[in-house]
Amino acid sequence: MGRYVKVIVKNNSQYTDNLFTYKVPEFLQDEICLGHRVLVPFGKGNKPIEAYVFKIMHNNDEGVDTKDIYDILDERPTLKREDLELIHWMKNRYLCTYMDCINLIIPKGYKLNNYKLITLHPSLKGIEPYELYDLSEQLSENKKFVLQKVLDNKGKIKLDKLVDKRIEYSAQVAEDEEIYQVKDKKTLKRKVADNLNSLLYKMKEESLIDLKWEYKSIKNEIKICYVSLKMNYVDMMFYIKENKIRLGDKQKQVLEFLKNNDDVEINDLVDLLKASKSTINSLKEKNLIEFKYEDFYRKTKSNFNYQNKEVVLNEEQNYAIEKITSEMFDEEKKPYMIHGVTGSGKTEVYMEVIDYALKQGLDSIVLVPEISLTPQTIARFKNRFKDIVGVFHSRLSEGEKHDVLREIKKGNIRILIGARSAIFAPFNSLGVVIVDEFHESSYKSDKNPKFSTLEVGRYLVNKRNITLVLGSATPSVEEYYRAKTGEYELIELKKRANNKPLPKIEVVDMKEELKCGNRSFLSNKLRLQIEEEIKNNNQVILFLNRRGYSSFVSCRECGYVFKCKNCDISLTYHKKQNIGKCHYCGYEEVIPQKCPECESKYVKAFGLGTEKIEEEIKQIFEGVRVLRLDKDTTSQKHELENILNKFQNREADILIGTQMISKGLDFNHVTLVGILSADMMLNFPDFKSFENTFQLVTQVSGRAGRSEKEGKVILQTYDSESSVIKRIVDYDFEGFYEDEIKIRKLFNYTPFNNMLSVVISGKNELLVKKNITNLYNNIVYLLTERGIQDFDFILGPNPCSISKINSNYRWQILFKDDNIEINLLKGIIKYICITKKDIVFDKDVNISIDINPNSIL
DNA sequence: CTCCTACTCTGA
DNA sequence: CAGAGTAGGAGG
Numbered sequence: 001m002g003r004y005v006k007v008i009v010k011n012n013s014q015y016t017d018n019l020f021t022y023k024v025p026e027f028l029q030d031e032i033c034l035g036h037r038v039l040v041p042f043g044k045g046n047k048p049i050e051a052y053v054f055k056i057m058h059n060n061d062e063g064v065d066t067k068d069i070y071d072i073l074d075e076r077p078t079l080k081r082e083d084l085e086l087i088h089w090m091k092n093r094y095l096c097t098y099m100d101c102i103n104l105i106i107p108k109g110y111k112l113n114n115y116k117l118i119t120l121h122p123s124l125k126g127i128e129p130y131e132l133y134d135l136s137e138q139l140s141e142n143k144k145f146v147l148q149k150v151l152d153n154k155g156k157i158k159l160d161k162l163v164d165k166r167i168e169y170s171a172q173v174a175e176d177e178e179i180y181q182v183k184d185k186k187t188l189k190r191k192v193a194d195n196l197n198s199l200l201y202k203m204k205e206e207s208l209i210d211l212k213w214e215y216k217s218i219k220n221e222i223k224i225c226y227v228s229l230k231m232n233y234v235d236m237m238f239y240i241k242e243n244k245i246r247l248g249d250k251q252k253q254v255l256e257f258l259k260n261n262d263d264v265e266i267n268d269l270v271d272l273l274k275a276s277k278s279t280i281n282s283l284k285e286k287n288l289i290e291f292k293y294e295d296f297y298r299k300t301k302s303n304f305n306y307q308n309k310e311v312v313l314n315e316e317q318n319y320a321i322e323k324i325t326s327e328m329f330d331e332e333k334k335p336y337m338i339h340g341v342t343g344s345g346k347t348e349v350y351m352e353v354i355d356y357a358l359k360q361g362l363d364s365i366v367l368v369p370e371i372s373l374t375p376q377t378i379a380r381f382k383n384r385f386k387d388i389v390g391v392f393h394s395r396l397s398e399g400e401k402h403d404v405l406r407e408i409k410k411g412n413i414r415i416l417i418g419a420r421s422a423i424f425a426p427f428n429s430l431g432v433v434i435v436d437e438f439h440e441s442s443y444k445s446d447k448n449p450k451f452s453t454l455e456v457g458r459y460l461v462n463k464r465n466i467t468l469v470l471g472s473a474t475p476s477v478e479e480y481y482r483a484k485t486g487e488y489e490l491i492e493l494k495k496r497a498n499n500k501p502l503p504k505i506e507v508v509d510m511k512e513e514l515k516c517g518n519r520s521f522l523s524n525k526l527r528l529q530i531e532e533e534i535k536n537n538n539q540v541i542l543f544l545n546r547r548g549y550s551s552f553v554s555c556r557e558c559g560y561v562f563k564c565k566n567c568d569i570s571l572t573y574h575k576k577q578n579i580g581k582c583h584y585c586g587y588e589e590v591i592p593q594k595c596p597e598c599e600s601k602y603v604k605a606f607g608l609g610t611e612k613i614e615e616e617i618k619q620i621f622e623g624v625r626v627l628r629l630d631k632d633t634t635s636q637k638h639e640l641e642n643i644l645n646k647f648q649n650r651e652a653d654i655l656i657g658t659q660m661i662s663k664g665l666d667f668n669h670v671t672l673v674g675i676l677s678a679d680m681m682l683n684f685p686d687f688k689s690f691e692n693t694f695q696l697v698t699q700v701s702g703r704a705g706r707s708e709k710e711g712k713v714i715l716q717t718y719d720s721e722s723s724v725i726k727r728i729v730d731y732d733f734e735g736f737y738e739d740e741i742k743i744r745k746l747f748n749y750t751p752f753n754n755m756l757s758v759v760i761s762g763k764n765e766l767l768v769k770k771n772i773t774n775l776y777n778n779i780v781y782l783l784t785e786r787g788i789q790d791f792d793f794i795l796g797p798n799p800c801s802i803s804k805i806n807s808n809y810r811w812q813i814l815f816k817d818d819n820i821e822i823n824l825l826k827g828i829i830k831y832i833c834i835t836k837k838d839i840v841f842d843k844d845v846n847i848s849i850d851i852n853p854n855s856i857l
Numbered sequence: 858c859t860c861c862t863a864c865t866c867t868g869a
Numbered sequence: 870c871a872g873a874g875t876a877g878g879a880g881g
Contacts, residue, residue, distance in 0.1 A: 004881095011880085013858045020881040043880050044860045064881055116859095140872065194859095195874070201861075202872085838878095 007051035017097040035079030096449040109220025109402035116159040222296040335468035340493030342702020362431025369440035392418030439476035474695040478751035503704040503711035509720040538671040547630040548572035551607030557600035568804040629657035668707035762845035
C-alpha cells in the first residue's frame with residue numbers, strides 16, 4: 001500500500017498544465033505534505049524538474065503508470081493548503097495555467113538549475129588513449145567532434161557548453177553556411193542544440209557516450225557569518241598548550257580580539273585586524289572558534305526625509321476606525337469602502353486599523369498603486385511602525401523580493417506595503433488588507449494570471465475572513481455600484497483633515513483664449529496666477545498627462561507621420577536627444593530634417609509633452625526654478641526621491657509632471673495646481689475615459705492646499721461645456737456616478753456585465769487573421785450546439801485599436817455576457833483556447849484571454 | 858520545453 | 870545504405 005501524489009510540474013511548456021500522478025517512495029512517505037516542492041523525473045528523458053504537490057492519495061485509482069518522485073526539495077511546504085485553493089480559484093476565474101498562479105505566490109529565488117551532462121560511456125572509461133584515438137578516427141565528423149570535446153573537458157561536458165563550442169567551431173569552418181548566419185542568437189542555439197541532441201542519442205545507443213541529468217537547487221539567499229570563541233578564553237589557552245597547537249601572530253590577534261567580543265561579523269573581523277579569511281578558517285579547523293550563520297535581509301534604503309506632522313483625528317475618521325475595528329472578528333462582515341475626499345486623512349484611518357490588528361496579533365497588507373508607491377508613502381508607515389514594515393514591488397530585485405517574503409514567513413515583517421502582487425504575501429495570520437486608491441487601473445494585472453486585486457480581496461474576505469478596506473477619493477463606478485447595492489459597507493469622509501475646504505477649481509476655455517489671439521498652451525489666467533503664487537513664495541504643480549516633447553512628428557507638406565517600426569503608434573518626439581520614441585516598445589529613431597516621403601523641409605513636431613512645457617515655462621518665467629517628474633526624469637534609481645526631496649525642500653517653485661504626481665504626494669506649500677489639458681484624456685476612445693478623467697483631475701487637484709494655505713486649481717480645456725468637467729468643478733462625485741451608471745446600464749458595461757476579451761497576436765498578419773476566424777467559427781459552432789442562436793454578444797473579430805505592438809499584429813474578439821451564462825462562455829473559451837490549443841491554433845500565434853480588461857485597446 | 862520515434866533527404 | 874536532418878506527438 002503505497003502513497004501517490006498529484007503534482008503540477010514546472011515546465012516551460014503550456015501543454016503540461018495538468019495534474020500528474022507520481023508514486024511516493026518508501027523513505028519519503030512520512031514526510032510528504034500538501035504544497036511541498038518536490039523533484040520528479042519528467043518526460044521520456046526523465047529530466048529532473050520541480051513540481052508542487054496538489055493532492056495526496058492512498059491509492060492509484062486511475063491506474064495510470066507512475067514514476068517515483070526523486071526527492072522533497074524543501075523542509076517545509078512552500079504552498080499552504082489555502083494557497084492551493086486560491087490557485088484553483090484563480091486558474092478558473094482568469095483562465096490561466098497553474099504555473100502562472102504558483103509563480104505569484106511562491107518566494108522568488110527558489111530555483112532549480114538543471115543541465116544535461118555528457119560523459120564517456122562506461123565501457124570506454126578505462127581505455128588507452130591511442131585506442132580511443134583510433135576509434136574516433138573511424139567516426140563521422142560530428143561524432144568525432146563530440147567525443148573530442150568530451151575528452152578535452154576531462155571526460156564530461158555540459159550540453160550547453162558543447163552547443164557553444166559547436167557554434168564557435170562552425171563559425172570558423174563554414175562562414176557562409178546559412179544556418180550559422182541567423183542573426184537571432186537564441187534561435188541559432190535552439191537549432192544547434194536540437195541537431196546535437198539527436199546525434200547524442202545515437203551516440204548513446206552506440207555505447208560511445210553516456211547522458212545524464214544533473215541539477216542544482218538554488219536558494220537566492222545571502223548569509224552573514226558571525227564568529228565567536230568556542231570556549232572561554234582561559235580554557236582555550238590551556239587547550240592550546242595541551243594539544244600543542246601552533247598559532248600565527250594574526251591568529252593570536254584574532255583570538256585576543258574575540259576574547260572581548262562575541263558574534264563578530266566575519267567581514268568586520270577581516271577589515272579591523274587586516275586578517276585574511278584563510279587565517280580565520282584555519283582557526284575554525286583547529287576547533288577554537290565557531291561560525292554562526294544568519295539570514296541577511298537585503299533592504300533597499302530610502303533617502304527620503306520624512307517630515308513628521310502632528311495628527312489629531314476628526315469625528316469622521318474616528319467613526320471609520322471604530323466601525324472597522326469593532327467588527328474585525330465578526331464572521332459575516334462586508335468589505336469596507338472608504339470614500340473620502342482628497343486630504344481627508346484616509347491614511348491615518350488605515351494606520352489606526354493596522355495598529356489595532358497588530359495588537360490583536362494580526363498582520364496587514366497595504367496595497368497602493370505602483371505609481372504612488374513613493375518614498376513619501378513608505379516613510380509615513382515606517383515612521384509609525386518602524387522595522388516591522390516591509391516593502392514589496394516590481395522594482396525590487398529577485399533577491400530582495402525573496403528576502404522580504406522570507407522575513408514575512410518568519411514573522412519579522414508584520415505590515416507589508418506593496419503593489420498589487422503583495423496581496424499574495426505569505427503572512428501567518430493575515431487580518432487586514434487595505435487597498436488604497438482602489439479605482440486605479442494598475443490593480444488589474446496585465447500579465448497572466450490577469451487577476452483583479454479587488455476580486456482576489458473579496459475572495460479572501462469570503463475564505464479567510466480578513467478585513468478588506470478599499471479607499472479612494474474617486475471610486476470607480478463599478479465598485480461604487482457595489483457599495484450602493486449593499487455589497488460593501490460604505491464609509492464617507494467628507495471633510496478634509498485640516499478642515500480647509502477643497503481647492504476651488506476654475507475652468508478656462510481654451511477656445512476663448514484662441515479667439516483672443518493667445519496661441520500658447522498657457523491661458524492668461526493661469527500665467528498670471530503662477531506669477532502671483534511664485535511672488536508669494538508658494539509652490540505650483542502643473543499637470544499634463546503626456547511625457548516627451550511633442551506627441552507626434554509629421555510633415556506639413558505631405559502629411560507623413562513618423563511611426564514606430566514595430567508598433568502601430570506614432571512616435572513621441574523627445575527634443576533633448578532629437579529622437580522619436582515609441583512609448584509602447586521603446587523603439588527610438590533620430591528624426592531627420594527632411595521628410596522621408598516627399599523630402600520637404602517642413603517636418604514639425606505637434607502636440608504637447610512635459611518636456612516642451614518645461615522648456616517654455618523656463619522661457620516665460622525667467623529665473624523660476626522648475627522640476628520635471630515623469631518616466632524620463634526618474635528612470636535612474638533614487639531620481640524620484642531626489643526630485644521629491646528637492647521640491648519638498650523648496651528648491652524649486654514649479655513641479656511639472658505626468659500622472660506620477662497625482663497620487664500620494666503631500667506638499668505643504670503647494671497652493672496652485674494647473675491642469676494644462678483635460679481634453680487629452682477626455683477624448684480617449686474607451687468607455688472608461690470619462691471616469692479616468694474625473695479621477696485623475698480630482699486626484700491632481702487634491703495636491704493643492706493640503707496644509708495651512710488654501711489651494712486653487714485652474715483647469716484648461718477646449719470643451720468647457722462637457723458634463724464631466726462640470727461635475728469635476730463641483731466635486732460632484734454622486735452626480736458623476738449617476739450620469740455614468742446610466743450609460744453603463746444602457747450599453748451593458750461593467751458592473752452589469754462581464755466582458756471577456758480574447759486577443760490573438762503574431763508576427764504574420766494573415767496567420768493571425770486565419771487563427772482568429774478559426775476561433776470565431778469554433779466558438780459559434782460550440783454555442784450553436786448548446787442551442788444558442790443569437791450571437792449579438794460577440795463583437796469581432798476586429799483588429800485591436802492598436803493593431804500592432806512590438807511587430808505583433810493583434811486581432812480581438814470581445815464577449816459580453818448579456819444573454820449567456822459567463823461560466824458557459826468561459827467553459828467554451830477555455831476548451832478551445834487552452835485544452836485544445838495545439839489543435840485549434842498555429843504555433844506562431846499568442847492567445848491572450850482577459851476577463852474584464854482595463855481597456856479594450 | 859524536451860525527448861523520441863518515424864520519416865525524408867543526401868551523397869557515395 | 871549510413872548518416873544527417875526534420876516533423877509530430879506525448880509527457881504520470
